[in-house]
Amino acid sequence: MNDDPLVSVDAVSRIDAVPTILEVVCRTTGMGFAAVARVTEDRWIACGVRDEIAFGLAPGGELKIETTICNEIRQHREAVIIDNVAEDPIYSHHHTPAIYGLQSYISMPITLPDGSFFGTLCAIDRVPRKLNTVEIVGMFKLFADLIAFHLDANQRLLTSESDLKIERREADIREQFIAVLGHDLRNPLASIDAGVKMMRRTPLEEKAISILDLMQSSVQRMSVLIDDVLDFARGRLGSGLAIEKAGQVELRPMLEQVVAEIRSAHPDRKIESDLADVTIHCDPGRVGQLLSNLLVNAVTHGTPDGAIRVQSVMSGDVYELSVSNQGTSIPEDIRAHLFKPFFRASAQQSRQGLGLGLYIASEIARAHGGSLELTSSEEETRFVFRLQP
Secondary structure, three states: OOOOHHHHHHHHHOOOOHHHHHHHHHHHHOOOEEEEEEEOOOOEEEEEEEEOOOOOOOOOOEEOHHHOOHHHHHHHOOOEEEOOHHHOOOOOOOHHHHHHOOOEEEEEEEEOOOOOEEEEEEEEEOOOOOOOOHHHHHHHHHHHHHHHHHHHHHHHHHHHHHHHHHHHHHHHHHHHHHHHHHHHHHHHHHHHHHHHHHHHOOOOOHHHHHHHHHHHHHHHHHHHHHHHHHHHHHHHOOOOOOOOOOOEEEOHHHHHHHHHHHHHHOOOOOEEEEEOOOEEEOOHHHHHHHHHHHHHHHHHHOOOOOOEEEEEEEEOOEEEEEEEEOOOOOOHHHHOOOOOOOOOOOOOOOOOOOOOHHHHHHHHHHHOOOEEEEEEOOOOEEEEEEEOO
16 A cells, blocks of 8 residues: 555545444444554554544644554554553553553554555544443454455546556557558568569669569568558557458468469479368458468478378368378467467478467457367378358
8 A cells, every 4th residue: 555645544534434433433433533544664544533632633644653652553463452541550550541642542554455454544532431341342342453454446446447547548659669560661661662663664784683583572572561460450450350241251262372372382382272262251361371371380380392282171061171291280279379370390390480470360360259179190280260150
């Protein structure tokens, strides 16, 4: 609990029951002054007060800690009850009653649910009062526990509200980051691409054409990397990877186009496809992206002379899209991390990507309400996207 007196006073003031508690204490005991005090190692702060004897202390007011009995209560965590100071064997010569002219006194520690000491619920009067009874002590204990409960509940509520505000601020920053990332990275790349296309319209030497080809390839590569980073940012930093379901879609043309693109980019690889004519409710662009990522992964990690197989079928009422390749079995300890962002199974593997392909594929599957599963053996490694239309 914060030791700032204003914070403690505010915390107690937000407990609606405190004025009633203090009134009941005074009416039940006959005491003229009752208070809820914040007690620390070096401060005594009045947080809630009922004063019928002109004691002269208001909320926010302080007593010197060394002049109070509450300082001792903070140390031993036990209630102190004095019916009549003059007859009390322990406190008849104590400095506190002498300083403040007290004849009767009761103070109950307020201990928060986490075990920390907040302060006391106390009452004083200038005349003796019968306080040390089961009923009055029980009442004080009950009220002290009630105050502790409300202090803790209000603190949790404030913390939750503060966390919510921070989370909202961070969400705004994340959204701004994603927007800036897309704008500030794509615009310079678009300028380079436009410049390359313009230069191609002019007569060039063979070496210059070769350089433009490399630049065009780099632009395309950078565009893919930016798309991956933006998808990662949306999935992990924003509100999730977005999909736009286009109603019932015939997926085969889209999937065939993706397969053709990968074949064109890797003419030395054997890619076989067996795609069913299936109409499902999905985002065709995202499903095509999922397939592209799985195919690139198969090209990168599969046996160079082994076939890569793409297959789509309706199995009962579940749509299945799979990509399989030949190659070494993926160890169990690596499988558990394959769908995590930026994961690479080893430092020797291809550095052509950021390690986001399988993560984004799994996020696309999840966004559709489907699943992406992996099986791997010495014969083949197979990824299967399953979706119930």
